[in-house]
Amino acid sequence: MNIFISKLEKNEKFREYAENIKNNIGPINLSGLSDVGKMHIVAGTIKDARETSLIVTYNELQAKKLIQDLQIFLGEDEVVFFPKKEISPYDYETQSTELACQRIDALNKIYNKKAKVVVTTIEALMQTMPEKDVLYKNIVSFKVGQTYSLPNYETKVKTGIEELKQILIYLGYERNDLVESSTQFSIRGGIVDIGLTEKIGVRIEFWGDEVDSIRYFNLSSQRSNEMIDEITIYPAHEYIISNMLKVEKTEDVEGVLAYPKSIANICKSIEEKYLNNQEQSENNAKIIKENIEQIKNGDYTSKIDKYFNEFYVSQVNLLSYLPENYILFFDEMSKINVRRENIVIENNNLIKSLTEKERFVPEAIANISDGEFAKKNWITEIQKNENCEIVYMQNNGAYSNVNKYEFNYREINIYKSEMDILFEDILKWINEKKQVIILAGNKANEDKIIKILNEKEIPFNILNKSLKITDSIKCGLYSSEDIKSSLTTGFESYDLKMIVLSMQEAFEAEPKKKKASATFKQGEKIVFADLKPGDFVVHRMHGIGQFVGVNTITSENVTKDYIKIKYKNDDMLYVPTSNLDNVRKYIGGGDTSSPKLNKLGTKEWDVTKERVKKNLREVAKDLIELYAKRQKIKGYAFSKDTEWQHQFEDSFPYQETDDQLRCIEEVKKDMELSKPMDRLLCGDVGYGKTEVAIRAAFKAVMDHKQVAYLVPTTVLANQQYEGFKERMSDFAINVEVLNRFRTKKQQDEIVRKLKLGEIDVVVGTHRILSNDVEFKDLGLLIIDEEHRFGVKDKEKIKKLKNSVDVLTMTATPIPRTLHMSILGIRDMSVIYEPPQNRRPVQTYVLEYDQEVIKEAITKELERNGQVFYLYNKVEDIEKKALEIDELVPEAKVEYAHGKMSGKQLEEIMERFINKEVNVLVCTTILESGIDIPNANTIIVENADRLGLAQLYQIRGRVGRSNKQAYAYVTYKRDKLLTEVADKRLKTIKEFTEFGSGFKIAMRDLEIRGAGSLLGEIQHGHMEQVGYDTYCKLLDEVVKEMQGIEVKEEQDVQVDINISSYIPDSYIDSGSQKIEVYQNIALCRTEDDIQNVIDELVDRYGNPPKEIENLLEVTRIKELARNANVVKISQRASNVVFYFDRSKYNPDIIDKLVKKYEFNVKFGAGIEPYVTLKVNNETDKKLIEAIKEFLIFVSEKGEE
Secondary structure, three states, X not given: OHHHHHHHHOOHHHHHHHHHHHXXXXXXXXXXXXXXXXXXXXXXXXXXXXXXXEEEXXXXXXXXXXXXXXXXXXXXXXXXXXXXXXXXXXXOOEEOOHHHHHHHHHHHHHHOOOOOEEEEEHHHHHOOEEOHHXXXXXXXXXXXXXXXXXXXXXXXXXXXXXXXXXXXXXXXXXXXOOOOOOOEEEEEOOEEEEEOOOOEEEEEEEEOOEEEEEEEEEOOOOOEEEEEOEEEEOOOOOOOOOOOOOOOEEEEOOEEEEOOOOHHHHHHHHHHHHHHOOOOOXXXXXXXXXXXXHHHOOOOHHHOOOOHHHHOOOEEOHHHHOOOOEEEEEEOHHHHHHHHHHHHHHHHHHXXXXXXXOOOOOHHHHHHHHOHHHOOOHHHHHHOOOOEEEEEEOOOOOOOOOEEEEOOEEEEOOOHHHHHHXXXXXXXXXXXXXXXXXXXXXXXXXXXXXXXXXXXXXXXEEEOOOOOOOOOOOEEEEOOOXXXXXXXXXXXXXXXXXXXXXXXXXXXXXXOOOOOOHHHHHHHHOOOOOOOOOOEEEEOOOEEEEEEEEEEEEEOOEXXXXXXXXXXXXXXEEEEHHHHHHEEEOOOOOOOOOOOOOOOOOOHHHHHHHHHHHHHHHHHHHHHHHHHHHHHOOOOOOOOOOHHHHHHHHOOOOOOOHHHHHHHHHHHHHHOOOOOOEXXXXXXXXXXXXXXXXXXXXXXXXXXXXXXXXXXOHHHHHHHHHHHHHHOOOOOOOEEEEOOOOOHHHHHHHHHHHHHOOOOEEEEOHHHHOOOOOOOOEEEEEEEOHHHOOHHHHHHHHHHHOOOEEEEEEOOOOOHHHHHHHOOOOEEEEEOOOOOOOOOOEEEEEEOOHHHHHHHHHHHHHOOOEEEEEOOOOOOHHHHHHHHHHHOOOOOEEEEOOOOOHHHHHHHHHHHHOOOOOEEEEOOOOOOOOOOOOEEEEEEOOHHHOOHHHHHHHHOOOOOOOOOOEEEEEEOOOOOOHHHHHHHHHHHHHHHOOOHHHHHXXXXXXXXXXXXXXXXXXXXXXXXXXXXXXXXXXXXXXHHHOOOOOOOOOOOEEEOOOOEOOOOOOOOOHHHHHHHHHHHHOXXXXXXXXXXXXXXXXXXXXXXXXXXXXHHHHHHHHHHHHOOEEXXXXXXXXEEEEEOHHXXXXXXXXXXXXXXXXXXXXXXXXXXEEEEEOOOOOHHHHHHHHXXXXXXXXXXXXX
């Protein structure tokens, strides 16, 4: 923010310091600085610098604080964080890529001079890296209109697009059918897609070797959204290896440059070093040989840290990536040194431990202990670099033999309770001739501050970025439009006689809004993306079958694709791809059991559907009656939001998600109506349901009503009580908890006060439902996880529900389609979107190894954390807990499983929450509603027996605090057929990158949870018909009961002699083909068809004639529905149109004869039909003739 910097530039001491920096006179020591003060000086120092500077600090938490402050002074895009890499001391198959992406993003920004300053930690600086030239030697740029060619390293001949594939692989990108992440690329004909971030990719379209267009596209929708003129493709990660380069070294003007060795040479070096020249244990030798084979097969990324010195002969650290003449700032050198020494000690201990156990020491770990930063004189070595100016920043104390400058800063923290004192201080500071600058942080705060400043008659100016600040401004308020976030603290600079107040924490405390991920908006599109042979499908007319594959059938020069489905007794059904809207992937309500296949040509499917429908009618009837009854009851209408309500909502320390805000509005709107509210709020654990409930409770209390919050367990009651009490502490609201943790005497006192109305909010278990509990004026009942209460409790809840507003909450994820179906019979609010500010969980997928488990648990316990150990076998879970107890004697281990009594589970969870237990071995994560921020490591044994979606939900239980969380997903390598083992491993690997398979798995999970939603519905019914049919039947039932006519869409069969299919030359991926077929079959309007055409052109280029024919068939089907035609078939030059008998109008015959004369014939029978003689010389003439006939029939039929 240049205002702060312009003040600095007028200061004589700062100008002298800046001049020394410019003339490379150093090192320099700055003292007297607060943390914000340091960043103020840094911003002033580098404001006009062209080169990137580096700040080194002692840990990541401090780095994040410095970044937040620097972004205010310099702008968000100018500051980059370079994190340390997680170096695993054990073998793993794959790990999550978030950190790797963050690191390469920072390196790329340094390389292309997009960042003014990089902030890192001493730990990241100590880690070795490949040389800069290795990473950036082969970056490629594209410009529209340019002919693109690349050198072929084998022949030195320039070639085109094929060579691009090799370059992208060299740059670390992986080829995939569909780009779903930042490390993937795909080539479809002349279209190349490359992932840039987790949300955006770039699509480059070639015409021959010329770049025809370049555009950004959205990874979740795969649609382009912005045209650009040029793009440079940088490495996808920092581990670049080339097996294309034949030469290991090449001479250039500046000397010898070491390039990465070829894969073959790397394997040879590993073999020589570890198998030929060193004694190895039998196990280690076996692992090394396996590793060599994996590297040869191209699976080397997870092995690089292990054999780092063989992959990269020449190594550097982050300093080598910085440009010439950079400034290096050290934040608190004494703390950096302590941390550096601790890292070396920890590292040496780890190496010692691994050596004693005869385990392999990864070279990247050994390099830290052997590197230049491990030496005591490390800083002297850096000071020898003439291109580097060093600045030490201290709070106090000073280095000897350096230039010293003391700048006097102090921190100013603002507390909500001291607001009156603060505004008195502002007046005092103005009188002392100090300049006061206020950062509001957001619009709500800005309005409040302006109001208070006016009330206190404090003169002030509204400031903006373009306004030059003069000394005449005594007090300035920065508009929230200009500075949308806030400094970590306020500060006073005595040298500048300036005070900066960061007021975001005065009213509202935390980070800025992050856009909702498009993934959530796109979630429902995935129906077919992963349809594989063997999967079960549901046909609308014929029921459940098994997908065999796509068959291309050519007959009399006409080619079409058919979906082949196997039914009972191996009967086969061939479904034309134009009718794919009748087929859905089968998703049942159970876990893994296979559904029963239906028999073709019987009434079995119709009988099953009717049986399910009958059951649904009964359930819907009860719900609709209840709904109608509540509509008639008169309840209490709460008043509109008060000023207190706004203030209370502004005090929420986080940024609400869009879904949260929508749900809050829906709940408050219901409360303001005179009929009693009965709303269901759905959302996964940690999605922010409690905040919705707290705001509703506050609204009720503002109208002098009491609130009861009912929870199923004592532990959850205590947790929610603490949450309510903390949020309402600044307001005169009396919150109490009623459960068995309270003594008899305390309980009696709470019951007495409730009756007198002295308690506003009571949180409790079913104890609240006891006969002795009476409320003076209950206005709102909040129920958490109602399905977990007993029958008697539910009856009492029903009685309470009659007159008061009720908000019921559940952590069961709800699919959108089911949500829409239930809307008619239940008021529902759903939070689909998780909070966006969680730290990514570092995930490893690896073979089960006791040493790894021991290391992981010990690492978590050393930082006073807790561990979830997931073991999904109840029979020997006790034995597993004892095994872990022996493995890690210092751990306090307990086990829990679903077959224990509620009280037992509750006591175990209570001990876990109170940190009396630090390792919990359990079958599934218990107490779904409970948040345990201190549990930040999760170990999953036999992960291959769990579904992807379950793994995802389990992983979501950690990483809920500001600590780095770890997930170790382990499997046992069985002696299975390799194909089966590979398939299983691939599924687990996918866990670290959520592609389309993961999205489907998530949908499976939502559906398993959906069965409990309507209370009486048994899972069995959903299994009998599949989820999609179930939703459709439910929708029909609800509409019937509400008196809305349900029209069954007419199925139309079109069998004409034109080739209509997707050629392999246009789309060669089977799953993408099926997705496109489905999209075409689902088209109902011309807009839908245009949308599909746009998507095809965008993703695959101009569609061939066969696809245009397919789209024409879709148009014909829609015209046929309007004309009441059910089937169209061609016989030589005749086309036969079969009409729906119930809607057939015989008057049409005269009109057709008038128009077509002798070219038309008629037939009456069960299905009336009209035969039309057509000109079928070309596909186009045939299609036009059919369309013209159908348009004529529908127009004349309506007359």
